[in-house]
Amino acid sequence: MDEQGVKVKNPWHRPVVIFLAAVIIVGIIIMVAISVVQNKPLHQKYKYGIVLDAGSSHTSVFIYEWPAEKENNTGMVRQKHTCNVQGKGISSYSANPQGAGASLQECMEEAKQKIPAHRHPETPVYLGATAGMRLLRMENEEASDKVLDSVAHSLKSYPFSYQGARIISGQEEGAFGWITVNYLSKNLRKPTGTLGALDLGGASTQITFVPQQNIESYDNSIDFRLYGNDYHLYTHSFLCYGKDQALKLSMGKKLESTLKADETDPIELRDPCFHPGYNFTRTVPNVFNTPCMKEMKLANETFFHVGLGNWSQCQQSIRKVFNTINCPYSRCSFNGVFQPSVYGDFGAFSAFFFVMDFLNLTSDTLATTKQKLAAYCSTPWKKIVENHPNIKEKYLSEYCFSATYILTLLEDGYKFTSNNWKDIRFIKKIGDSDAGWTLGYMLNLTNMIPAEAPDTPLMPYGGYVTFMFLFSLLILVLLLLVYFYFRRSTRTGQKDII
Numbered sequence: 001m002d003e004q005g006v007k008v009k010n011p012w013h014r015p016v017v018i019f020l021a022a023v024i025i026v027g028i029i030i031m032v033a034i035s036v037v038q039n040k041p042l043h044q045k046y047k048y049g050i051v052l053d054a055g056s057s058h059t060s061v062f063i064y065e066w067p068a069e070k071e072n073n074t075g076m077v078r079q080k081h082t083c084n085v086q087g088k089g090i091s092s093y094s095a096n097p098q099g100a101g102a103s104l105q106e107c108m109e110e111a112k113q114k115i116p117a118h119r120h121p122e123t124p125v126y127l128g129a130t131a132g133m134r135l136l137r138m139e140n141e142e143a144s145d146k147v148l149d150s151v152a153h154s155l156k157s158y159p160f161s162y163q164g165a166r167i168i169s170g171q172e173e174g175a176f177g178w179i180t181v182n183y184l185s186k187n188l189r190k191p192t193g194t195l196g197a198l199d200l201g202g203a204s205t206q207i208t209f210v211p212q213q214n215i216e217s218y219d220n221s222i223d224f225r226l227y228g229n230d231y232h233l234y235t236h237s238f239l240c241y242g243k244d245q246a247l248k249l250s251m252g253k254k255l256e257s258t259l260k261a262d263e264t265d266p267i268e269l270r271d272p273c274f275h276p277g278y279n280f281t282r283t284v285p286n287v288f289n290t291p292c293m294k295e296m297k298l299a300n301e302t303f304f305h306v307g308l309g310n311w312s313q314c315q316q317s318i319r320k321v322f323n324t325i326n327c328p329y330s331r332c333s334f335n336g337v338f339q340p341s342v343y344g345d346f347g348a349f350s351a352f353f354f355v356m357d358f359l360n361l362t363s364d365t366l367a368t369t370k371q372k373l374a375a376y377c378s379t380p381w382k383k384i385v386e387n388h389p390n391i392k393e394k395y396l397s398e399y400c401f402s403a404t405y406i407l408t409l410l411e412d413g414y415k416f417t418s419n420n421w422k423d424i425r426f427i428k429k430i431g432d433s434d435a436g437w438t439l440g441y442m443l444n445l446t447n448m449i450p451a452e453a454p455d456t457p458l459m460p461y462g463g464y465v466t467f468m469f470l471f472s473l474l475i476l477v478l479l480l481l482v483y484f485y486f487r488r489s490t491r492t493g494q495k496d497i498i
């Protein structure tokens with residue numbers, strides 16, 4: 001047979017094959033491109049929320065953002081921006097309530113810049129005040145109402161959706177801190193354990209965790225149903241046991257035992273919680289100007305606060321602020337408050353972190369922590385100042401007291417031991433969001449954590465794209481294999497004929 005006859009029989013004519021292959025490849029590219037583009041999350045569409053944390057020592061403004069179509073998924077809300085309000089907390093404006101509202105202006109203007117204008121009207125803004133305002137309300141309810149009115153008036157003047165300014169309860173503060181850390185750690189939709197929350201503020205401190213034992217007091221129990229799981233939480237907030245109020249309590253006790261009411265000479269308060277060589281003149285009313293203590297009338301208006309730098313004596317003096325005598329339950333932390341045994345891992349944030357991080361004590365054993373702290377406390381004040389020229393002296397002078405207070409609170413108060421000390425993680429942030437009550441508060445008020453788990457798509461977006469890609473690749477490989485197979489068999493046929 002001649003060559004022409006063979007050519008006519010060959011169905012795999014080159015141009016046709018190239019054309020077909022090109023069409024298939026282009027088809028596959030289009031298919032993958034469409035699947036990517038069509039299913040891409042619309043990440044331009046973000047929603048926003050603003051929460052003001054009006055703490056006892058200062059106010060912070062938190063701006064959160066989340067993809068509009070994924071608001072019910074855990075871990076989707078993230079902190080976009082924070083702004084620290086200049087000056088002290090809003091409770092310090094009791095004598096000048098208008099000043100409280102005015103103090104928020106700078107940070108609220110910043111919020112206007114950070115959030116796209118077309119989202120302003122739908123962006124909720126909440127203000128929650130904590131222990132500083134709880135104390136002011138105890139002292140002077142009219143003044144605390146005026147301060148709240150002032151901040152409410154100020155917040156309403158912005159183009160956001162004002163949702164209220166109120167004093168949150170200690171239970172809320174503890175529970176929302178727990179929700180925040182577990183939401184950010186993505187613990188809430190998994191069967192794994194949860195993270196307890198330890199928050200140390202200036203005026204109060206909170207402990208919240210899922211206990212193994214029964215909760216014997218109604219006030220300390222709080223229930224949540226989140227993403228289809230039930231959580232039975234233990235929580236307690238100790239008013240007056242934030243680190244600033246605890247310092248006053250501790251100094252007040254020392255003053256009471258040192259000073260006599262008829263004393264007229266300038267007197268010295270020799271304090272083991274401050275560095276040797278530290279000497280500062282303080283006024284007596286400045287220690288007792290808190291509803292956390294009974295006022296003490298003293299002849300002296302001022303006293304010399306003199307440091308001794310003795311860690312173990314400091315701990316002895318701090319123990320006196322915890323009352324461990326009366327416990328009407330099977331077990332207590334202190335001051336007659338029920339507490340089950342601490343259980344599981346804990347995230348310890350705010351001042352727990354600031355203090356332990358500054359002293360490099362976030363990852364030591366309890367014994368090493370104590371040794372290092374003892375050495376730090378006995379370091380002369382002059383040397384401490386030399387070593388840290390850029391830190392405010394007020395903060396710097398208090399680290400020995402604060403860290404000793406933290407150890408005593410955790411060990412003697414909450415009953416952590418050297419065995420479970422490693423379960424405490426000193427943290428500031430999880431991902432890029434701060435640990436604190438504000439995120440949990442917003443998630444709760446915007447119903448962003450549903451009680452039941454939302455339906456999930458059959459396949460996640462990433463899995464879908466990968467599947468489409470691999471499947472297309474498989475088709476291409478098969479086509480190529482078929483092509484080469486036929487080409488070979490055609491050639492073999494030609495040879496046979498020749």
Ligand SMILES: Nc1nc2c(ncn2[C@@H]2O[C@H](COP(=O)(O)OP(=O)(O)OP(=O)(O)O)[C@@H](O)[C@H]2O)c(=O)[nH]1
Pocket residue numbers: 054055056057058089130131132200201202203204205242243244350351354355358395
């Ligand atoms: N060393 C140090 N201390 C800080 C820092 N920020 C805040 N503090 C102090 O740490 C303590 C606790 O601060 P926060 O957690 O902000 O307390 P708060 O929210 O104002 O107080 P509460 O209303 O009791 O929660 C206060 O005594 C603050 O003065 C910091 O960056 N470094």
Ligand SMILES: [Ca+2]
Pocket residue numbers: 055056130200201202350
């Ligand atoms: Ca706080």
